[in-house]
Amino acid sequence: MTNEPRGPTGARRRGRRPRLTRRGRLALLVTAALAAVSAVLVPVLLGDEAQDAAEPRTKTLLVPEGRRAVQVYASVDQVLRVPGGTTEKAVHTTELALPEAARGNPEGYLFPATYPIHAATTPAGLLRYMVNTANQRFGGARISAGLQRSGVTGYQAVTIASIVQAEAGTAADMAKVSRVVHNRLALGMPLQMDSTLNYALGRSTLDTTHHDTKTDSPYNTYAHKGLPPTPIGNPGEEAMEAALNPSRGDWLYFVTVKPGDTRFTTRYADHRRNVEEFNAHRRGAAGPG
Numbered sequence: 001m002t003n004e005p006r007g008p009t010g011a012r013r014r015g016r017r018p019r020l021t022r023r024g025r026l027a028l029l030v031t032a033a034l035a036a037v038s039a040v041l042v043p044v045l046l047g048d049e050a051q052d053a054a055e056p057r058t059k060t061l062l063v064p065e066g067r068r069a070v071q072v073y074a075s076v077d078q079v080l081r082v083p084g085g086t087t088e089k090a091v092h093t094t095e096l097a098l099p100e101a102a103r104g105n106p107e108g109y110l111f112p113a114t115y116p117i118h119a120a121t122t123p124a125g126l127l128r129y130m131v132n133t134a135n136q137r138f139g140g141a142r143i144s145a146g147l148q149r150s151g152v153t154g155y156q157a158v159t160i161a162s163i164v165q166a167e168a169g170t171a172a173d174m175a176k177v178s179r180v181v182h183n184r185l186a187l188g189m190p191l192q193m194d195s196t197l198n199y200a201l202g203r204s205t206l207d208t209t210h211h212d213t214k215t216d217s218p219y220n221t222y223a224h225k226g227l228p229p230t231p232i233g234n235p236g237e238e239a240m241e242a243a244l245n246p247s248r249g250d251w252l253y254f255v256t257v258k259p260g261d262t263r264f265t266t267r268y269a270d271h272r273r274n275v276e277e278f279n280a281h282r283r284g285a286a287g288p289g
Contacts (some may be wrong), residue, residue, distance in 0.1 A: 059117035063130070065236035066165040068199070069107040072130075072234065076123055087123040094124040096131045101155040108158040108231025109134040137237055146244025150182070161243035162231035166195035169256045174242035176264050179249050189252070191221035199232040206282070257281060 111134035200219035213222040253271035
Protein backbone atom coordinates (compact mmCIF):
# COMPACT_ATOMS: atom_id res chain seq x y z
CA MET A 1 0.00 0.00 0.00
CA THR A 2 1.44 3.39 -0.99
CA ASN A 3 1.28 6.49 1.09
CA GLU A 4 0.27 8.78 -1.76
CA PRO A 5 -1.35 12.07 -0.72
CA ARG A 6 -5.14 12.23 -0.99
CA GLY A 7 -7.39 15.12 -1.86
CA PRO A 8 -10.37 16.40 0.13
CA THR A 9 -12.51 13.56 -1.24
CA GLY A 10 -9.94 10.95 -0.29
CA ALA A 11 -8.99 10.13 -3.93
CA ARG A 12 -5.25 9.77 -4.67
CA ARG A 13 -3.69 12.68 -6.67
CA ARG A 14 -1.26 10.84 -8.95
CA GLY A 15 1.80 12.60 -10.52
CA ARG A 16 1.58 15.76 -8.39
CA ARG A 17 4.13 16.96 -5.85
CA PRO A 18 3.77 19.39 -2.96
CA ARG A 19 4.12 23.00 -4.14
CA LEU A 20 6.71 25.24 -2.51
CA THR A 21 5.68 28.54 -1.09
CA ARG A 22 7.42 31.68 -2.29
CA ARG A 23 9.55 31.69 0.86
CA GLY A 24 10.45 28.03 0.34
CA ARG A 25 11.54 28.64 -3.26
CA LEU A 26 13.75 31.53 -2.14
CA ALA A 27 15.41 29.39 0.53
CA LEU A 28 16.07 26.65 -2.00
CA LEU A 29 17.69 29.09 -4.45
CA VAL A 30 19.95 30.52 -1.75
CA THR A 31 21.03 27.03 -0.69
CA ALA A 32 21.88 26.09 -4.29
CA ALA A 33 23.86 29.28 -4.79
CA LEU A 34 25.89 28.67 -1.63
CA ALA A 35 26.63 25.14 -2.78
CA ALA A 36 27.88 26.39 -6.14
CA VAL A 37 30.15 28.97 -4.50
CA SER A 38 31.54 26.32 -2.19
CA ALA A 39 32.31 24.07 -5.14
CA VAL A 40 34.43 26.86 -6.65
CA LEU A 41 36.11 28.00 -3.45
CA VAL A 42 37.20 24.61 -2.11
CA PRO A 43 39.74 23.86 -4.89
CA VAL A 44 41.02 27.45 -4.74
CA LEU A 45 41.50 27.33 -0.98
CA LEU A 46 43.15 23.92 -1.10
CA GLY A 47 45.50 25.12 -3.86
CA ASP A 48 47.97 22.97 -5.80
CA GLU A 49 47.86 20.07 -3.36
CA ALA A 50 44.22 19.32 -4.10
CA GLN A 51 44.76 19.69 -7.84
CA ASP A 52 47.87 17.53 -7.82
CA ALA A 53 46.07 14.85 -5.82
CA ALA A 54 43.17 14.80 -8.26
CA GLU A 55 45.19 15.06 -11.49
CA PRO A 56 48.95 15.78 -11.55
CA ARG A 57 49.91 18.56 -13.93
CA THR A 58 52.43 17.97 -16.73
CA LYS A 59 54.94 20.76 -17.29
CA THR A 60 56.55 21.40 -20.62
CA LEU A 61 59.78 22.99 -21.82
CA LEU A 62 59.75 24.94 -25.08
CA VAL A 63 63.06 25.15 -26.95
CA PRO A 64 62.66 27.71 -29.77
CA GLU A 65 64.52 27.47 -33.07
CA GLY A 66 67.98 29.02 -32.89
CA ARG A 67 68.29 28.89 -29.10
CA ARG A 68 71.93 28.49 -28.05
CA ALA A 69 73.04 25.59 -25.88
CA VAL A 70 73.85 27.80 -22.88
CA GLN A 71 70.33 29.21 -23.07
CA VAL A 72 68.83 25.72 -23.25
CA TYR A 73 70.86 24.64 -20.21
CA ALA A 74 69.53 27.60 -18.22
CA SER A 75 65.95 26.81 -19.25
CA VAL A 76 66.33 23.18 -18.18
CA ASP A 77 67.75 24.23 -14.82
CA GLN A 78 64.80 26.55 -14.32
CA VAL A 79 62.03 24.14 -15.30
CA LEU A 80 63.54 21.30 -13.25
CA ARG A 81 64.24 23.66 -10.34
CA VAL A 82 67.85 22.61 -9.97
CA PRO A 83 70.82 24.87 -9.17
CA GLY A 84 72.14 26.97 -12.04
CA GLY A 85 74.84 25.18 -14.01
CA THR A 86 73.52 21.69 -13.21
CA THR A 87 72.49 20.87 -16.78
CA GLU A 88 75.70 22.21 -18.30
CA LYS A 89 77.69 20.01 -15.93
CA ALA A 90 75.53 17.02 -16.88
CA VAL A 91 76.72 17.35 -20.50
CA HIS A 92 80.18 16.14 -19.45
CA THR A 93 78.88 13.05 -17.64
CA THR A 94 76.04 12.02 -19.96
CA GLU A 95 76.47 9.72 -22.93
CA LEU A 96 74.91 11.55 -25.87
CA ALA A 97 74.51 10.19 -29.41
CA LEU A 98 76.54 12.95 -31.04
CA PRO A 99 78.69 12.74 -34.18
CA GLU A 100 82.41 12.36 -33.57
CA ALA A 101 83.02 15.82 -35.03
CA ALA A 102 80.98 17.38 -32.21
CA ARG A 103 83.57 16.23 -29.63
CA GLY A 104 80.90 15.95 -26.97
CA ASN A 105 79.47 19.43 -27.57
CA PRO A 106 75.67 19.14 -28.17
CA GLU A 107 75.37 22.60 -29.72
CA GLY A 108 73.19 22.18 -32.81
CA TYR A 109 71.64 18.92 -31.55
CA LEU A 110 69.39 20.20 -28.76
CA PHE A 111 66.46 20.00 -31.11
CA PRO A 112 63.92 22.82 -30.87
CA ALA A 113 60.57 21.39 -29.75
CA THR A 114 58.20 21.24 -26.78
CA TYR A 115 59.29 18.59 -24.29
CA PRO A 116 57.15 17.08 -21.50
CA ILE A 117 58.54 17.43 -17.99
CA HIS A 118 57.61 14.86 -15.34
CA ALA A 119 58.57 14.38 -11.71
CA ALA A 120 61.25 11.84 -12.70
CA THR A 121 62.80 14.01 -15.48
CA THR A 122 66.51 14.70 -15.03
CA PRO A 123 68.88 17.03 -16.89
CA ALA A 124 70.70 14.02 -18.36
CA GLY A 125 67.49 12.39 -19.50
CA LEU A 126 66.26 15.59 -21.10
CA LEU A 127 69.56 16.15 -22.91
CA ARG A 128 69.43 12.62 -24.32
CA TYR A 129 65.82 13.18 -25.41
CA MET A 130 66.76 16.35 -27.30
CA VAL A 131 69.79 14.83 -29.02
CA ASN A 132 67.89 11.69 -29.99
CA THR A 133 65.11 13.85 -31.43
CA ALA A 134 67.66 15.79 -33.49
CA ASN A 135 69.14 12.57 -34.85
CA GLN A 136 65.67 11.38 -35.86
CA ARG A 137 64.73 14.64 -37.56
CA PHE A 138 68.13 15.10 -39.22
CA GLY A 139 68.48 11.48 -40.27
CA GLY A 140 65.57 11.07 -42.69
CA ALA A 141 65.79 10.04 -46.32
CA ARG A 142 65.43 13.63 -47.60
CA ILE A 143 68.28 14.81 -45.40
CA SER A 144 70.49 11.92 -46.50
CA ALA A 145 69.79 12.71 -50.14
CA GLY A 146 70.56 16.38 -49.52
CA LEU A 147 73.89 15.50 -47.93
CA GLN A 148 74.88 13.48 -50.98
CA ARG A 149 73.96 16.32 -53.33
CA SER A 150 75.66 19.07 -51.36
CA GLY A 151 78.85 17.20 -50.59
CA VAL A 152 78.94 18.27 -46.93
CA THR A 153 78.96 16.12 -43.82
CA GLY A 154 76.00 15.92 -41.49
CA TYR A 155 77.82 18.02 -38.89
CA GLN A 156 78.72 20.67 -41.47
CA ALA A 157 75.09 20.75 -42.60
CA VAL A 158 73.90 21.37 -39.03
CA THR A 159 76.48 24.16 -38.71
CA ILE A 160 75.25 25.79 -41.93
CA ALA A 161 71.66 25.35 -40.76
CA SER A 162 72.46 27.11 -37.49
CA ILE A 163 73.83 30.10 -39.42
CA VAL A 164 70.80 30.11 -41.70
CA GLN A 165 68.52 29.99 -38.66
CA ALA A 166 70.27 32.97 -37.09
CA GLU A 167 70.63 35.09 -40.22
CA ALA A 168 67.35 34.62 -42.12
CA GLY A 169 64.69 37.17 -41.30
CA THR A 170 61.89 34.92 -42.58
CA ALA A 171 61.43 31.28 -43.51
CA ALA A 172 61.21 32.38 -47.14
CA ASP A 173 64.76 33.84 -46.95
CA MET A 174 66.38 30.71 -45.52
CA ALA A 175 67.20 29.04 -48.84
CA LYS A 176 68.68 32.29 -50.17
CA VAL A 177 70.87 32.79 -47.10
CA SER A 178 71.98 29.20 -47.53
CA ARG A 179 72.95 29.95 -51.12
CA VAL A 180 75.13 32.86 -50.01
CA VAL A 181 76.90 30.59 -47.50
CA HIS A 182 77.50 27.88 -50.11
CA ASN A 183 78.66 30.40 -52.72
CA ARG A 184 81.17 31.97 -50.36
CA LEU A 185 82.50 28.60 -49.24
CA ALA A 186 82.91 27.51 -52.86
CA LEU A 187 84.88 30.68 -53.71
CA GLY A 188 87.04 30.52 -50.60
CA MET A 189 85.61 33.80 -49.30
CA PRO A 190 85.25 34.39 -45.57
CA LEU A 191 81.59 34.09 -44.56
CA GLN A 192 81.64 37.41 -42.67
CA MET A 193 78.47 36.55 -40.78
CA ASP A 194 77.51 38.76 -37.84
CA SER A 195 75.71 35.80 -36.26
CA THR A 196 78.95 33.87 -35.76
CA LEU A 197 80.60 36.94 -34.30
CA ASN A 198 77.67 37.42 -31.94
CA TYR A 199 78.11 33.82 -30.82
CA ALA A 200 81.77 34.44 -30.10
CA LEU A 201 80.88 37.50 -28.02
CA GLY A 202 77.89 35.86 -26.29
CA ARG A 203 75.39 38.43 -27.50
CA SER A 204 72.63 39.09 -30.06
CA THR A 205 72.72 42.40 -31.87
CA LEU A 206 72.33 43.96 -35.30
CA ASP A 207 75.17 46.39 -34.72
CA THR A 208 78.65 45.13 -35.61
CA THR A 209 81.60 47.50 -35.41
CA HIS A 210 84.95 47.40 -37.16
CA HIS A 211 86.49 46.69 -33.76
CA ASP A 212 84.20 43.65 -33.36
CA THR A 213 85.52 42.15 -36.59
CA LYS A 214 88.99 42.02 -35.03
CA THR A 215 87.81 39.71 -32.24
CA ASP A 216 90.23 36.84 -31.62
CA SER A 217 87.94 33.83 -31.95
CA PRO A 218 87.57 30.87 -34.31
CA TYR A 219 83.91 31.93 -34.58
CA ASN A 220 84.96 35.26 -36.11
CA THR A 221 84.14 34.51 -39.74
CA TYR A 222 85.40 37.95 -40.75
CA ALA A 223 88.91 36.85 -39.82
CA HIS A 224 88.71 33.11 -40.52
CA LYS A 225 87.61 31.39 -43.70
CA GLY A 226 85.32 28.38 -43.75
CA LEU A 227 82.67 27.32 -41.27
CA PRO A 228 82.96 28.01 -37.55
CA PRO A 229 84.15 25.04 -35.47
CA THR A 230 80.65 24.19 -34.19
CA PRO A 231 77.05 25.17 -34.87
CA ILE A 232 76.12 28.53 -33.34
CA GLY A 233 72.67 27.50 -32.15
CA ASN A 234 70.10 24.75 -32.49
CA PRO A 235 68.35 24.89 -35.87
CA GLY A 236 64.93 23.56 -36.79
CA GLU A 237 63.94 21.37 -39.71
CA GLU A 238 63.23 24.30 -42.07
CA ALA A 239 66.74 25.65 -41.62
CA MET A 240 68.22 22.18 -42.13
CA GLU A 241 66.23 21.73 -45.33
CA ALA A 242 67.45 25.13 -46.55
CA ALA A 243 71.07 24.28 -45.68
CA LEU A 244 70.93 21.26 -47.98
CA ASN A 245 68.65 22.71 -50.64
CA PRO A 246 69.74 26.30 -51.27
CA SER A 247 68.01 28.47 -53.83
CA ARG A 248 69.61 28.90 -57.22
CA GLY A 249 71.51 32.16 -57.50
CA ASP A 250 74.93 33.78 -57.58
CA TRP A 251 74.41 36.03 -54.55
CA LEU A 252 77.37 36.78 -52.33
CA TYR A 253 75.88 39.46 -50.07
CA PHE A 254 72.67 40.16 -48.22
CA VAL A 255 71.36 42.57 -45.63
CA THR A 256 67.96 42.96 -44.02
CA VAL A 257 67.28 46.65 -44.56
CA LYS A 258 64.13 46.46 -42.44
CA PRO A 259 61.81 43.68 -41.32
CA GLY A 260 60.52 41.82 -44.35
CA ASP A 261 63.01 43.51 -46.70
CA THR A 262 66.14 41.37 -47.09
CA ARG A 263 68.16 42.18 -50.20
CA PHE A 264 70.46 39.67 -51.89
CA THR A 265 73.08 40.93 -54.32
CA THR A 266 76.08 39.76 -56.33
CA ARG A 267 77.94 43.05 -56.62
CA TYR A 268 79.61 44.61 -53.59
CA ALA A 269 78.68 48.13 -54.74
CA ASP A 270 74.99 47.22 -54.64
CA HIS A 271 75.45 45.68 -51.23
CA ARG A 272 77.11 48.85 -49.91
CA ARG A 273 74.12 50.93 -51.01
CA ASN A 274 71.79 48.52 -49.23
CA VAL A 275 73.91 48.70 -46.09
CA GLU A 276 73.76 52.50 -46.17
CA GLU A 277 69.98 52.30 -46.42
CA PHE A 278 69.96 49.87 -43.50
CA ASN A 279 72.01 52.30 -41.40
CA ALA A 280 69.74 55.19 -42.34
CA HIS A 281 66.69 53.16 -41.36
CA ARG A 282 68.30 52.24 -38.03
CA ARG A 283 69.09 55.90 -37.29
CA GLY A 284 65.53 56.89 -38.15
CA ALA A 285 64.07 54.17 -35.94
CA ALA A 286 66.27 55.25 -33.04
CA GLY A 287 65.05 58.84 -33.30
CA PRO A 288 66.97 61.94 -32.19
CA GLY A 289 69.76 61.24 -29.74
